[in-house]
Amino acid sequence: MAQLHLHPGKERSVLRRHPWIFAGSAARLEGRARRGDTVEVVAADGRMLARAAWSPESKIRARVWSFDAAENVDHAFFKRRIARAVAWRASFPGLAEQEGIRLIHGEADGLPGVIADRYGAVVVIQLTSAGAEKWREAIVAALVQVTACAAIYERSDSEVRKLEGLEPVSGCAWGALPAAPLLIEENGVRMEVDVVAGHKTGFYLDQRDNRLLTGALARGRRVLNCFCYTGGFSLQALAGGAASVLSIDSSGPALAIAARNLAHNPQLDASRARWCEDDVFAALRALREAGESFDLIVLDPPKFAPSAAHAARAARAYKDINLCAFRLLAPAGILMTYSCSGGIGAEMFQKIVAGAASDAGVDACILHRLTAAADHPVGLAAPEGEYLKGLVLRAG
Numbered sequence: 001m002a003q004l005h006l007h008p009g010k011e012r013s014v015l016r017r018h019p020w021i022f023a024g025s026a027a028r029l030e031g032r033a034r035r036g037d038t039v040e041v042v043a044a045d046g047r048m049l050a051r052a053a054w055s056p057e058s059k060i061r062a063r064v065w066s067f068d069a070a071e072n073v074d075h076a077f078f079k080r081r082i083a084r085a086v087a088w089r090a091s092f093p094g095l096a097e098q099e100g101i102r103l104i105h106g107e108a109d110g111l112p113g114v115i116a117d118r119y120g121a122v123v124v125i126q127l128t129s130a131g132a133e134k135w136r137e138a139i140v141a142a143l144v145q146v147t148a149c150a151a152i153y154e155r156s157d158s159e160v161r162k163l164e165g166l167e168p169v170s171g172c173a174w175g176a177l178p179a180a181p182l183l184i185e186e187n188g189v190r191m192e193v194d195v196v197a198g199h200k201t202g203f204y205l206d207q208r209d210n211r212l213l214t215g216a217l218a219r220g221r222r223v224l225n226c227f228c229y230t231g232g233f234s235l236q237a238l239a240g241g242a243a244s245v246l247s248i249d250s251s252g253p254a255l256a257i258a259a260r261n262l263a264h265n266p267q268l269d270a271s272r273a274r275w276c277e278d279d280v281f282a283a284l285r286a287l288r289e290a291g292e293s294f295d296l297i298v299l300d301p302p303k304f305a306p307s308a309a310h311a312a313r314a315a316r317a318y319k320d321i322n323l324c325a326f327r328l329l330a331p332a333g334i335l336m337t338y339s340c341s342g343g344i345g346a347e348m349f350q351k352i353v354a355g356a357a358s359d360a361g362v363d364a365c366i367l368h369r370l371t372a373a374a375d376h377p378v379g380l381a382a383p384e385g386e387y388l389k390g391l392v393l394r395a396g
Contacts (some may be wrong), residue, residue, distance in 0.1 A: 002031030003040045003091030004052065004062055011043035014050055017381040019064040019107045022053060026061045028057035029054070035165060036134025038065065038073045053112070053131020057165035059301045063112035063129055065386040073123045075138045078111075085109040090308070099184035099191065101375050102205050103147070107385055108377040113164075116143060117201040118182050119193045121150035122177060123200035128156065130164045140173050153195050156203075169194075180362045183264065187212045189235045190264040192257050199229065204374045206372035206388050207232065207300065210336070213368070213392070214298060215240030217334055221295035224287075224328065226280045230256030242296070248283045255394055270390075284324035293330040299337040303346070311343045317346065317353045319359075326360035338370070338390040346389045355389060 006014075010025035021041065033039050033054040052062035065073045085104045089095045096236050104116040113129025116139075119302075123143055127133050131248030133156075140152055152175060157168040171315055182193045188206060195202035215236035221382075223237045228247035247298040255275050262270055263266060264295035276283060278300070299321055304314035318339060325335055333364065339349045347368075357364045378386040 001038065001040055002029055002033035002054070003042050004029055004054065005042045006044055006049075007195075008372070011047070011049055014041060014043075014048040014064070014067070017067055017379075019052075019112055019379070019382055020060045020384075021062040021064070021358060023059050023061045036132075038131075040069060047346060053129060053134065055130035055164050058130070058163050060313045063107075063131055065110070065112070065131065066076050071075075073135075075141070078138040078146065079142040080136060081110050081144045082116075083113070084123070087145050089183060092374060093374055098186070098207050098375075100186055100191075100203060100208070102373075103143075103375075106384075107382050111139075113141060115201065117203075117205055118147065118149065119182055119202065121147065122182060122195060123147055123149045124155055124195045124259075126155050126158060126201055127153060128158050128164070130166065133164070133166055135308045136173070144174055149175070152176050153177060155195065155200075158299060162229050163291035171376040172218065177372050181260075186232075187215070187236065187239075187357075189232075189239055189261075189268075190263065191230065191232060191235070191261050194230075197253075198257075204229065204232065204300075206340075206376045207338075208373045209371075210338075210370050211236040211372070211388060215295075215334075217288050217392075218242040218245075218296055221334075222293075222330070222390070223296045223298070224294040224325075225298045226284070226325070227299070228258060228275075228299045229254050229300075231261050231275075233259065233300065234259055234273065235265060235268065237296070237298075238262075238272060242272060244272050244274070246274045248278055248280050250277065250279050281321060281324065284328060287322075288324065288327050294328055294333065295330050296334045297325045297329060297336070299325055299335070299342075301338070304339070304342050310341075311348070314341055314344055315348070315352050318349070319356045322353050323360055326357050326362045326364070326395065329362065331396050333395045334367070335364070335395065336370075336390065336394065337391045338388065342384065342387045344389075345384075349389050350391065353393070357393075362395050363394045364395050366391055367394055 113132035115126040154173040193202040218237035219241040223245040225247040234247040372388040
């Protein structure tokens with residue numbers, strides 16, 4: 001096994017159990033290793049620190065599989081890790097009964113670059129690192145055995161794979177998808193999931209708890225849902241008794257699924273829902289010009305800043321969209337605003353939103369700070385994994 005030797009002092013992050021080893025920390029590689037191979041991580045003083053996946057083309061030169069330098073990384077290793085991840089979710093209150101759930105969440109589950117989401121009998125995987133790519137066969141086999149699923153579909157089409165020198169991969173990895181539309185029930189609402197062409201693995205499971213909160217806040221309110229995608233927040237608002245829900249997205253196909261989702265839920269009053277295909281920024285300005293106002297606004301935009309390098313440009317976009325929302329809020333209205341950009345931290349996001357409120361002449365206070373659901377855990381030693389942040393604000 002090849003050995004990755006670190007520069008003096010660079011072992012500190014590994015000793016704190018951070019799973020990433022950046023190129024600047026790597027002094028030299030002794031021996032030969034191909035992309036994705038397991039290497040021993042060695043401190044400058046010769047101490048064995050960990051076993052990690054080698055990625056020569058990435059700025060993250062290695063991702064730690066195990067901080068036990070003697071643990072073998074083999075098929076049995078992946079079966080143990082995957083079984084552990086699935087088991088704790090099955091034992092966690094509120095997760096076991098979910099038809100849509102994240103089974104594996106990368107580094108937080110000790111499996112860097114491995115994402116697995118279950119939608120009923122179908123598991124969707126996304127492999128984003130060189131090490132995960134190397135062990136695809138073992139990962140699929142373990143998931144089949146541990147979950148007894150009917151099919152595993154791969155959506156390894158994320159842009160981040162390019163940073164690892166990997167090509168996109170999509171398609172059935174095991175079994176076959178059902179011919180009928182794939183439906184899940186989430187907190188009493190049925191939703192259609194497009195695992196082949198939908199965003200991420202087909203659905204935004206990380207917002208499950210926040211969608212439920214939206215329903216609780218929506219009773220009797222006029223709701224505006226921006227970047228609505230397939231209508232998750234919208235349908236929960238309707239289920240919670242919203243007086244009306246206007247949902248805006250620029251994607252016609254996503255809105256078509258949203259309309260079908262409403263039809264999948266005949267218990268909801270469809271007359272209270274409107275769908276609008278438009279650029280959200282332009283639509284919000286048009287609504288203001290028309291004198292519209294709303295009691296509850298949801299802003300869940302796409303990732304404006306995939307990395308810190310995009311933070312300045314993303315900050316302007318976040319401020320603009322929140323400024324538009326504040327100007328549309330009725331007195332004592334509620335704004336639920338989110339950022340899923342890893343390049344925008346929670347503190348920066350709050351400052352951006354506060355600036356937007358100030359420019360809009362709105363006094364606002366924070367009612368809740370929101371994050372991803374419990375099946376999307378964040379490693380204590382790797383806070384970079386906390387990508388989703390949200391604020392629930394009351395105006396005036």
